[in-house]
Structure formats: C-alpha cells, structure tokens
Amino acid sequence: MKGIITIVVIIAIWQVASFAGLNPYVLPSPSDIFLAFVDSVKDGSLLKHSWASFQRVGVGIILAFCLSLPVAVTLALNRILREFLLPVIEGLRPVPPIAWIPVAILWFGVRGDAGSYFIVFIASFFPLFINTFTAVGHIEPIHINAARALGARRRHIITDIAIPSALPYLITGLRISIGVGWMSLIAAEMVVSFQGTGLGYMFQLNRDVNNPADVMVNTFTIGLIGYLMNALIIQIEKRLLLWRPVQI
Amino acid sequence: MNTPLFQISNISKSFTDQRRGLNVTALQNVSLEVYPNDFVSIIGPSGCGKTTLLYLLAGFLKQDTGTLLYHDNPITAPDSKRTVIFQEYGLFPWKTVRQNVEFGLKVRGIPIAEQHRIASEYINMVNLNRFEHHYPYQLSGGMKQRVGIARALACDPEVILMDEPFAALDNITREVLQEEIRKIWETTHKTFILITHYIDEAIFLSQKVVMMTARPGRIKEIVKITLPGKRTSDIKTHPEFIALKNKLAHGIREEIEKQVEDKWPILSKEKGEIKIN
Numbered sequence: 011m012k013g014i015i016t017i018v019v020i021i022a023i024w025q026v027a028s029f030a031g032l033n034p035y036v037l038p039s040p041s042d043i044f045l046a047f048v049d050s051v052k053d054g055s056l057l058k059h060s061w062a063s064f065q066r067v068g069v070g071i072i073l074a075f076c077l078s079l080p081v082a083v084t085l086a087l088n089r090i091l092r093e094f095l096l097p098v099i100e101g102l103r104p105v106p107p108i109a110w111i112p113v114a115i116l117w118f119g120v121r122g123d124a125g126s127y128f129i130v131f132i133a134s135f136f137p138l139f140i141n142t143f144t145a146v147g148h149i150e151p152i153h154i155n156a157a158r159a160l161g162a163r164r165r166h167i168i169t170d171i172a173i174p175s176a177l178p179y180l181i182t183g184l185r186i187s188i189g190v191g192w193m194s195l196i197a198a199e200m201v202v203s204f205q206g207t208g209l210g211y212m213f214q215l216n217r218d219v220n221n222p223a224d225v226m227v228n229t230f231t232i233g234l235i236g237y238l239m240n241a242l243i244i245q246i247e248k249r250l251l252l253w254r255p256v257q258i
Numbered sequence: 259m260n261t262p263l264f265q266i267s268n269i270s271k272s273f274t275d276q277r278r279g280l281n282v283t284a285l286q287n288v289s290l291e292v293y294p295n296d297f298v299s300i301i302g303p304s305g306c307g308k309t310t311l312l313y314l315l316a317g318f319l320k321q322d323t324g325t326l327l328y329h330d331n332p333i334t335a336p337d338s339k340r341t342v343i344f345q346e347y348g349l350f351p352w353k354t355v356r357q358n359v360e361f362g363l364k365v366r367g368i369p370i371a372e373q374h375r376i377a378s379e380y381i382n383m384v385n386l387n388r389f390e391h392h393y394p395y396q397l398s399g400g401m402k403q404r405v406g407i408a409r410a411l412a413c414d415p416e417v418i419l420m421d422e423p424f425a426a427l428d429n430i431t432r433e434v435l436q437e438e439i440r441k442i443w444e445t446t447h448k449t450f451i452l453i454t455h456y457i458d459e460a461i462f463l464s465q466k467v468v469m470m471t472a473r474p475g476r477i478k479e480i481v482k483i484t485l486p487g488k489r490t491s492d493i494k495t496h497p498e499f500i501a502l503k504n505k506l507a508h509g510i511r512e513e514i515e516k517q518v519e520d521k522w523p524i525l526s527k528e529k530g531e532i533k534i535n
Contacts, residue, residue, distance in 0.1 A: 155318050156348035160362035160413055161338030170361065174352040253352040253393040 038223040043230075046223035055212070060231060062207035063199065066123060067191050067239075070130020074187065078135050082142035099139065107133035107194035111201050120202050126195060133194035134187030141183030145176035178254065181247045185240060192236050209235075261330075263417065263449055264292040264315060269324035271310055272474075283474035284310040287324070290468060290477060292451060294416075297443050299452040299460035301506065302470030302478075303514045308453045311475070312419050315451065316342050338362055341415040345422040347402040349394040355405050356381065356390040362413030380408035384438070400431035407435075411442070417449045424459065433491060436462055440489055457506045461499060462489060469509050472517040478509060 021040045028039030038046075050056035085092045085099075110132045118125035149172055157171050199210025209232050216224035272283040284307035292298055300308050313319045314326055317336040326333050328340065341362070342348075349358050356377055363373040381390050384404035394402055403423060410418055420439075424432040440463055443450050454460050460467045461483055469478045485498055493499055 152344055152346060152348045153350060155313075155316070155336070156342065156344065156350070157361070157365075158318070158336035159316055159338065159340070159342040159419075160365065160409065162361070162365045166365045170353075170365075171350070174350070177352075253354075253395070255395045 035220075035222055038226055042223040043226045046221075047227045047230075050224065050227055056227070056231060059207055059209050059212040060235060062205065063192075063195060063209045063232075064235060066126040066204075066208065067130050067188070067195055069123075070127045070195070071134045071184075071187055071191055073127060074131045074134040074138055074191075075184070077131075078138040078183075079142055082139045083146055086143050086146035099136075103136045103140075107190060108197045111198050114198065115202060120204070123204055125202055126198055126204050126208070129198040130191040130195050134191040137186035137190060138180075138183040141179045141186070142176065145179030146172070148179070149175050178247075178251055181243065181250070185243045185247075188239050188243065189236065192232075192239065196232055260293045262291040263294045263296075263328065264290070265325070265327040265330075266290040266292075266311075266315075267325050267327075269311075269314065269321045269326060271307070271314065271319065271321050285314075285321075286474040286476050288475065288477055289324075290480075292449065294449055295447050296466065297450045297452070297464045298466045298468060299454055299464040300468045300470060301454060301457060301460050301510065302475065303472050303510060303517060304455065305473050305517075306470045306513070307473065307475030308470060309421055312342075312421050312451065312453050315417075316340055316419050338366070338413045339415050340417045340419060341410045341413060343403070343406045343410050343418060343420045343423045345425050347394070347399075347406045349402055349405055349409075351394050354391050354393055355386055355397070358394070358405055359409045359412050362409060366413070376412055377408075380412045383411070384408045398431075399427050400435065403427065403435060407439070407442070411446070415448065417451065420450065420452045420454075422453055422455065425455070432456075432459070437491065439463060457503055457510070458494060461485075461502050461506070462494065467506060469506060470513075472513040478513065481506065 024037075025040045028034070028037070028041075032039070034042065047056070081095075085095060107129060110129060114125035114128045118128055153171050153175065154167060157167055162170065195208070196210040196213075198204075199208035200214050201210075203211050209228055213225060213228045216222075216228060267289050269285055269288045270283070271285045272281055274281055288307075288311065300311060302308055310319065314321055315328075315333065317333045317340065320334075333340075350361065353361065359377040359380055360373045363376055368376075378387075378390075381387055384407055386401060386404055386408065389397060389401065394405070397405070406423070423439075424435055427435065436459055439450070442448075443463070450463070452460065452463060464483050467481045467483060469481065470476065471478045481502070483502065485493055485496065485502075487493065
C-alpha cells in the first residue's frame with residue numbers, strides 16, 4: 011500500500027519536471043507514456059507482444075521443470091550417476107543464460123519460437139535443478155522411518171513424505187526460475203526477432219523508430235508482468251505451505 | 259508358559275564412521291526375550307547402542323550377526339505392528355494433528371469415515387480435541403509427543419517402541435506423560451519397549467529394566483521391578499523405589515566410569531577427582 015504512495019509521488023514529480031521542460035527524448039512525460047499505453051492497448055499490439063513473451067516463458071519453464079525434476083531426483087538418489095553428471099551440470103551452470111543466445115541462433119535459427127524456449131529453458135533449468143536436488147537431500151530420515159513404522163509403502167512415502175517435504179524448495183526454485191527466465195527472454199527477444207513478436211522485440215522496434223514513450227510503456231510492462239508472475243507464485247506458496255511457521 | 263514376542267539372540271551390529279574410517283561396534287552379543295504385554299525399559303550410558311537395538315526391533319536397521327525373531331519370524335522391514343514413538347516426535351509438519359493421526363490408517367486403505375472415527379478416539383484420549391486442525395509447529399513439545407502417542411496407538415500396534423520419548427520435555431510434562439503411558443499400558447495390554455536414560459522413568463513404567471554396558475553395548479543386568487501397590491507419582495518416594503534407583507544408578511555409573519577410563523586413561527588415575535552426574 012505504501013509502495014503505491016511512493017509511485018504516485020514519483021509520477022507527480024516527474025510530470026511537474028516534464029512541464030518544466032524535461033527533454034521528452036530523454037524522458038517522456040508520464041502523460042505521454044500513458045497515452046502511448048492507451049494507444050498500444052487499443053491497437054492490440056501491447057497485448058500481442060505481452061502474450062508472445064508470456065507464452066515463451068511459460069513453455070520454457072514447463073520444459074525445464076519436466077526435465078530438471080527427474081534429473082535432480084535421480085542424481086540425488088544415485089551416487090554413481092551423480093559422480094558422472096554433476097560436474098557437467100556444475101560446469102554449465104555459471105554460463106550466463108544470455109551467453110547462450112548465439113548458440114540458440116545457431117541451433118534454432120531466428121524465425122520460430124524454438125530459440126526463445128531454449129533460452130528460457132537454459133535460464134530456468136539450473137535454479138530448478140539445484141533446488142530440487144537440495145530438496146531430495148533434505149528429506150528427514152525420521153519422517154521416512156516414522157512413515158514406515160506406521161505401515162507406509164513406497165507409494166505413500168513419495169506422495170505423503172517426499173513431495174510435501176520437497177515442495178518449499180521446488181517453489182523457491184520456481185520463483186528464481188521465473189525471474190531469471192523472464193529477464194533472459196527479454197534480452198533474447200532484443201537480439202533475435204523470433205516471430206516479430208515479444209516485448210523485447212517491441213522494445214527494439216520502438217527504439218528504432220524513435221518512439222521514447224512507447225519504449226517506456228514497454229519497460230513498465232516488462233516490470234509489471236514480472237511482478238505479477240512473482241506475486242502469483244507467492245500466493246500459490248502461501249496456499250500450499252500453510253503448515254510452515256509464518257516467515258518474513 | 260508364554261511364548262516370547264521378541265527373541266533376540268546373540269545380536270551384533272557395528273557401524274563404519276565414514277569420515278574417520280573407524281569401525282564402531284554398537285552392539286555385541288545381545289540376547290533378550292520380550293514377552294507379550296511386557297513393559298521393558300532399556301537403560302545405559304550414552305552411546306551404548308540402546309537406540310540401535312530399538313531400530314533393529316523396528317526393522318529400520320539389520321543386524322550383522324545373530325537372529326532377531328518376532329513371532330518366530332525374522333524381522334526384515336518395518337511394520338505397523340511394531341510402531342515407534344521418537345524422541346524428536348517425527349511428526350509430519352505438513353499434516354495437521356488429525357492428518358498425522360490418520361496417516362497410519364490411510365496407508366492401510368481404511369475407509370475415510372472409519373479413519374475419522376478412530377483418529378477422533380485417540381485424539382480425545384490424549385486430550386487434543388481442540389487442536390486437531392493445528393499444525394505441529396503450533397504445538398508445545400508435550401502436545402507434539404501426545405500426537406506421537408495418538409498416532410502410534412491409532413494403527414493398533416502390538417508393540418510400541420519408544421526411543422527416549424520424553425527426553426526433550428520439561429520435568430512436569432515428562433511426569434504427566436509417564437503416568438499417561440502407564441495408564442495406556444494398563445488398559446491396552448500392548449507390549450512396550452522403552453529406551454531412556456532416566457532411571458526414575460524406567461523404574462516407574464517397567465516390569466523389567468535392562469541395563470546395558472558402555473560401548474560396545476552388551477547386556478549388563480536385567481532387573482525385575484516389583485513395587486507394592488499402584489504406580490502413581492507417590493511411588494517414587496517409596497523406599498523400595500529408592501533402593502532400585504540406587505542399584506541402577508550405581509550400575510550405570512560404573513559403566514560411565516569405565517568409558518572415562520577408556521577415553522582418558524590419564525584422568526582416571528585421579529579417579530577420586532572425577533565427578534559424574
């Protein structure tokens with residue numbers, strides 16, 4: 011709530027500064043940005059580009075989740091595979107996701123969405139992997155013993171013990187992945203046009219045609235969508251993790 | 259004559275300390291019989307393999323040598339017939355009190371209405387009806403252990419194995435729960451095996467106290483507990499209770515001193531100086 015007051019105050023000062031003669035090519039006024047926003051909503055371009063980016067992040071993260079989950083669980087449980095594969099994963103992990111953009115272009119070209127999925131996949135795979143891997147290692151032996159002494163079979167241990175105790179780590183992994191995936195995607199869209207859609211592409215377009223108000227609309231939309239995705243995950247987390255003491 | 263429920267013959271178990279590459283013998287040639295409806299306590303100095311023995315009975319671990327029979331069959335895996343109450347409660351933090359108590363019933367495929375009825379019965383029994391929808395983090399230590407007790411009883415075990423169940427609780431709570439366990443034993447006729455290092459607790463609750471030696475754990479002595487009258491908290495000041503307590507305390511002290519001698523031979527030369535509480 012207090013955050014909204016801060017934003018309103020900043021916008022007010024900004025608007026006054028614009029009236030007082032701030033160069034609109036350096037920083038367009040809030041009212042111009044708002045008009046540009048209304049226009050881009052009206053002609054549908056904002057929604058089209060937002061949806062394109064949102065969809066890419068979604069697909070990339072789902073792919074990363076589907077692969078990281080089995081890989082992380084397997085490596086956490088199997089020492090031999092872990093010794094063979096973990097060094098490879100740890101070796102690739104420090105490569106910044108945007109450094110994979112040239113590779114994405116080489117492998118998937120610049121036309122379809124495949125390259126964008128790949129970038130989001132690469133960006134979100136590692137945080138998901140690390141968190142799931144940690145989660146499996148952190149299942150308390152006492153919980154497994156207690157469950158077995160109450161007659162639980164393997165199936166119940168997976169559904170009632172392993173998954174719920176791994177969930178906090180999975181959600182943390184998901185939050186980090188969405189953040190990193192989103193940032194990397196926007197960067198990739200600025201370099202590669204993919205289908206000629208996406209907020210990163212729109213960015214470049216508006217900059218090329220010298221349209222500073224639209225560039226700002228873009229910036230804020232990217233921030234807003236990122237913020238909303240994070241807020242959504244936090245809500246899901248609250249619902250799913252009622253059993254944990256309240257944390258700050 | 260009764261046939262024993264547990265027949266433990268010449269059991270040994272050792273562990274390898276991975277980091278230091280040491281081999282530690284936790285149990286050596288332990289033999290013991292436990293009969294149905296017994297209340298047996300196992301006491302001994304820290305690290306004497308008490309918990310190892312309990313985990314073998316539960317089926318969490320396997321012995322290196324010797325045989326371990328339950329109803330004349332070797333113990334190969336955990337079973338809800340031999341359930342466990344843990345020192346750290348072992349409650350599932352993501353389940354409410356009720357869900358914790360229902361877990362053992364759920365995994366057996368008991369219909370939901372029946373799960374509910376049985377769980378309510380045991381939740382009432384441990385006086386937690388007002389807390390059935392609470393999560394473990396919202397409960398005190400004593401309440402958590404009551405959930406542990408209700409959860410164990412709900413799956414109708416033959417044997418309840420307790421691993422220092424009240425060690426993390428304050429004195430008063432511990433005594434209250436001891437009395438409740440005694441009552442449960444008297445009314446349910448289940449078999450109880452209790453690991454503890456509180457001599458009072460062992461005497462108060464048991465028919466037999468098994469005293470173990472310092473590591474490697476062997477059985478030092480089995481003491482039969484016969485006390486006159488009902489076991490209420492008053493019994494703890496009875497001369498016979500105190501005599502038993504002194505006897506057991508003396509035995510345990512001997513073992514602790516032996517451990518000290520093994521670990522710090524120089525110190526033990528001035529044995530008179532060492533005070534062990």
